[in-house]
Amino acid sequence: MKLAVCINHVPDTAAKINISADGKNIDKTGVNFVFNPYDEYAVEECLRLKEKNGGEVIAVSLGSDANKETLRKALAMGVDKAVLLKDDSPRDSFSVARALADYLKEISPDVIFFGKQSVDSDSAVVGVMVAEMLGLPSVSVAVKLEISNGSAVVEREIEGGKEKIRTSLPAVFTAQKGLNEPRYPSLKGIMAAKSKPIEEKIPAAVQPKVDVIALRKPASKSAGKIVGTDIGAVPELVRLLHEEAKVV
Amino acid sequence: MKILAVAEQRENKFKKPAFEVVHTARKIADQTGGEAIALVIGSQIQSMAAELGGYGAHRIIAVDEPRLEKYSSTAYSKVIAEIAKKEQASVVLIAATAMGKDCAPRAAVKLDAGIGSECIALKTEGSDITATRPVYGGKALTDIKINSAIKVFTLRPNVFASGDSSENKAEVEKAEIPLAESDFSSVTVETLQASEKLDVAEADIVVSGGRGLKAAENFKMVEELANTLGGAVGASRAVVDAGWRPHSEQVGQTGKTVSPTLYIAIAISGAIQHLAGMSSSKYIVAINKDKDAPIFQAADYGIVADAFEIVPALTRELKKITGK
Ligand SMILES: Cc1cc2nc3c(=O)[nH]c(=O)nc-3n(C[C@H](O)[C@H](O)[C@H](O)COP(=O)(O)OP(=O)(O)OC[C@H]3O[C@@H](n4cnc5c(N)ncnc54)[C@H](O)[C@@H]3O)c2cc1C
Ligand SMILES: Nc1ncnc2c1ncn2[C@@H]1O[C@H](COP(=O)(O)O)[C@@H](O)[C@H]1O
Numbered sequence: 001m002k003l004a005v006c007i008n009h010v011p012d013t014a015a016k017i018n019i020s021a022d023g024k025n026i027d028k029t030g031v032n033f034v035f036n037p038y039d040e041y042a043v044e045e046c047l048r049l050k051e052k053n054g055g056e057v058i059a060v061s062l063g064s065d066a067n068k069e070t071l072r073k074a075l076a077m078g079v080d081k082a083v084l085l086k087d088d089s090p091r092d093s094f095s096v097a098r099a100l101a102d103y104l105k106e107i108s109p110d111v112i113f114f115g116k117q118s119v120d121s122d123s124a125v126v127g128v129m130v131a132e133m134l135g136l137p138s139v140s141v142a143v144k145l146e147i148s149n150g151s152a153v154v155e156r157e158i159e160g161g162k163e164k165i166r167t168s169l170p171a172v173f174t175a176q177k178g179l180n181e182p183r184y185p186s187l188k189g190i191m192a193a194k195s196k197p198i199e200e201k202i203p204a205a206v207q208p209k210v211d212v213i214a215l216r217k218p219a220s221k222s223a224g225k226i227v228g229t230d231i232g233a234v235p236e237l238v239r240l241l242h243e244e245a246k247v248v
Numbered sequence: 249m250k251i252l253a254v255a256e257q258r259e260n261k262f263k264k265p266a267f268e269v270v271h272t273a274r275k276i277a278d279q280t281g282g283e284a285i286a287l288v289i290g291s292q293i294q295s296m297a298a299e300l301g302g303y304g305a306h307r308i309i310a311v312d313e314p315r316l317e318k319y320s321s322t323a324y325s326k327v328i329a330e331i332a333k334k335e336q337a338s339v340v341l342i343a344a345t346a347m348g349k350d351c352a353p354r355a356a357v358k359l360d361a362g363i364g365s366e367c368i369a370l371k372t373e374g375s376d377i378t379a380t381r382p383v384y385g386g387k388a389l390t391d392i393k394i395n396s397a398i399k400v401f402t403l404r405p406n407v408f409a410s411g412d413s414s415e416n417k418a419e420v421e422k423a424e425i426p427l428a429e430s431d432f433s434s435v436t437v438e439t440l441q442a443s444e445k446l447d448v449a450e451a452d453i454v455v456s457g458g459r460g461l462k463a464a465e466n467f468k469m470v471e472e473l474a475n476t477l478g479g480a481v482g483a484s485r486a487v488v489d490a491g492w493r494p495h496s497e498q499v500g501q502t503g504k505t506v507s508p509t510l511y512i513a514i515a516i517s518g519a520i521q522h523l524a525g526m527s528s529s530k531y532i533v534a535i536n537k538d539k540d541a542p543i544f545q546a547a548d549y550g551i552v553a554d555a556f557e558i559v560p561a562l563t564r565e566l567k568k569i570t571g572k
Pocket of ligand 1: 516517556
C-alpha cells in the first residue's frame, strides 16, 4: 500500500503574531515554527496503516528550506521518504493544492492523508481541493478509519455527533484530533532521520485566486469590566446581561 | 449579479446557518441589484424549501432525489457546481459547518473558483467583495479578495444575521442534475447522533468549564447554568484531556470554533488556544478566582471569585428572569 501524507510547517500556536511592514504577512522574527498539529495525526495514521498492511509512507511538504525541519521529524517518526516542494513565495490554498496534486499524481498513492487544517491560514480546504483535483473521493475531519478490501469506512465529526462514510480507494482523508495518539520519535528514529535524504522538487508556479489585501490584528477589546469580587456581584452581572447586553 | 446560497438541511430540517447564508445572499443582492438564489439539496425537500423565501431568497431551487437523502461530498459538490454554472452565479455562499466545509473546497475546484473559508464579514463595493477571516487561531484577521470569475465563501455560523423578511413569494423550482454512480464514490452510510444535546458549535449560548472545576461531577453546576439559559456545555482542553468531558465539547484550536451571542467561561484561564475557539463570541463572561487570568482580557464582564459560589448563585438569579 502506497501512503502519502502532506505536512505543513507553521508558527507554534503559542507564538505571538506580529504583522510585517507590508501589512500582508506575519513578521517571522523570533517566531518558532513547528509541525502543524493536525498533520501529526495524519502521519501517525499512515504509519499505522503501513504497519498493518505493509507498503511505504511518503511525506510531502511545500515551502521553504525551513520546512525540512518538519520533514525531518516525520522521518524520525518513521516515514520512509520525505519530499520538499521548494517554494519560498507565499501561496494561496489553491496554488498549494495544485502543487501538491501535481506531485501526488506522479506517485499515485492508495491513501493520501492531510491534517484537518493548517493552524496558520486556518482554511481547512487544501485536502479536499487536492482530492477534487485528482478526481478522488475524500472524507474530511476523520476520527476513525478502517480499511478493508479496497474501501474504507470512516467516521467524521459533525455537529452533535458523527457520520459514518463509506468510500472507495484510492481516497483522500483529513485527520482530526482523536483519530489516534501520535507517537514520539524514538532516539533511534531521530538518529536514522539525520542521514536520510530529503528529495527536493520545484513545483510549477500557479496564479493565485485569492489576494491578501491586508493582515491585521483584531481590534483589541477594551479589557472587560470586573463586575465584582464576591457573590454580591451576581445580581449586577445578571442585570448587565439583561439590560445592557440584552443577551438573556 | 447572481448569488447562490446553499441552504444546508439535515434530516429534512434547516438549521440556523442555512438562514444566515440565504439572508446574507439577499443582502448582497440588494446592494448590487442582483438576485439571491437559495439551493436546497436532498430527498423529499420540496415542501420545506419554500420556507427560505421568508429569509429573503428571490428564487429557491430544489434538487430533490432519493440518492441525495444523506450527504455525499462528491455528489453534493457536483450539484452545487452544476447549479452555479447553470445559473451563472458569480458568488456562492455556503455555511462553514461540517458539511459546508467538506463540500465547498470541492465545489470551488469544479468551478475554478477561489475560496475564502470561515468568513466573519463580507463587504460589498460595486461588484467587488472583500471578505474578512480570522487566521493564526484568531490572533490576526485577514482581508481578502478573490480574483476568479466565480467566488466561493463559507460563512462562520452564528456570525451573520439570519433576520427574516416578511415577503415569502418565492416559488420552489425543481432542478434535475444528472448524477452517475461514480458521483457517489463516497456516501454517508449512517449518522451517529451523540444525543439530542445541543452542539456547542450551534448554540447561541455556551457555558464552558475549565480545569479549575477540579472534577467531572462538578460540571453538574455548569450543566444547570447552561440549561437555565437554553445553552450548550463547552469545555477547555485540560478538561477533555482529563476525561471529564467528551472531545465533542472542546472549544479552541484543536476543538470547535464557536461564536455564540453569549459565552460564559468558568474556571478557564484563557490560554491562547482556547481563545482561538471563542474570541469571536459577541459577549464573553469570565468567572475565575485569579484576577490576572488572561480570560479577563477577552471578557466583557468578569467576576473574580470562586466559581463554586458564583455559579449556583448565577443560576438562581437567572431563573428569576428566564422563569425556568
Ligand atoms: C497545540 C495545542 C492546541 C491546544 N488546543 C486547545 C483547545 O482546543 N482548547 C483549549 O481549551 N486548550 C487548548 N490547548 C491547551 C491550552 O494551552 C491550555 O492548556 C488549556 O486551555 C487550559 O485549560 P484550563 O483553562 O481549563 O486550565 P488551566 O489553565 O489550568 O486554568 C484553570 C483556571 O481555573 C481557575 N480556577 C481554579 N479554581 C477555581 C475556582 N474554584 N473558581 C474559579 N476559578 C478557578 C484558575 O485561576 C485558572 O485560571 C492547546 C494547547 C496546544 C499546545
Ligand atoms: N504548504 C503545505 N505543504 C504540505 N501540506 C500542506 C501545506 N499547506 C497545507 N497542507 C496540508 O493541508 C492541510 C489543510 O491545510 P489548510 O487548508 O491550509 O488549512 C494541512 O493540515 C496539511 O496537511
